Structures are given as C-alpha cells and as structure tokens.
Amino acid sequence: MQDKVLSLLSLATKAGKTASGEFMVENEVKSGKASLVILATDCSDNTKKKFRDMCAYRDTNIVEYSEKEELGRCIGKEFRACVAVSDEGFAAGILKQLDNFNV
Numbered sequence: 001m002q003d004k005v006l007s008l009l010s011l012a013t014k015a016g017k018t019a020s021g022e023f024m025v026e027n028e029v030k031s032g033k034a035s036l037v038i039l040a041t042d043c044s045d046n047t048k049k050k051f052r053d054m055c056a057y058r059d060t061n062i063v064e065y066s067e068k069e070e071l072g073r074c075i076g077k078e079f080r081a082c083v084a085v086s087d088e089g090f091a092a093g094i095l096k097q098l099d100n101f102n103v
Helices: 002-014 022-030 045-057 068-074 088-102
Strands: 018-020 036-039 061-064 082-085
Touching: 002 018, 002 068, 002 082, 002 088, 018 022, 022 045, 022 082, 036 045, 036 088, 045 061, 061 088, 082 088
Parallel strands: 036 061
Antiparallel strands: 018 082, 036 082
C-alpha cells in the first residue's frame, strides 16, 4: 500500500508536478496551484498547524503520510517535511490509495 502512494508521488515528481520544502509548498498553496499537500508524520507540530490552517483556508486537500526521510527519498531529495502535488490526477490517485488503505 505504502509503496503505491510513494510511487505515485515519485511519478508526479518526475513529471514536474510537485514542490517540496516549506517555502515552496507554501507558495504553491497560496497561489492555488496545490491540489494536495502531504505532511510527514514526524514533522513539527508548528509545521502541521501552519499547513492545516493554510490548506483549510484555501480548501486544499492535506494528509499526513510517511516520515520525512521516506518522503524525501521518493522525490529524490534529502528528508522533506512537506510536499505539494500540483496535478489533480496525481493528487486524486494518491488520495484514492490512502482511502483504500483506511477502509
């Protein structure tokens, strides 16, 4: 299950449809380009609150998934606390996988 979410995230990155790191993700959300924000489960409470509030205000999907190291590795970076997916198709695919996992 986890592999499918991270695989979709990796594909989205190769297609140039992701942004990572707090500053870049914040820009994506504020500009309305982000379809989904993924927060690492081990990121700080401050970061979680900041992005939850920002995404709620702008009606952007947000989920907590994986750890910083895994999240970063799947997009070819060091560890990352957050990643924004700007493509609606990839975002929908990731959310669908997460829904299947929670059922």
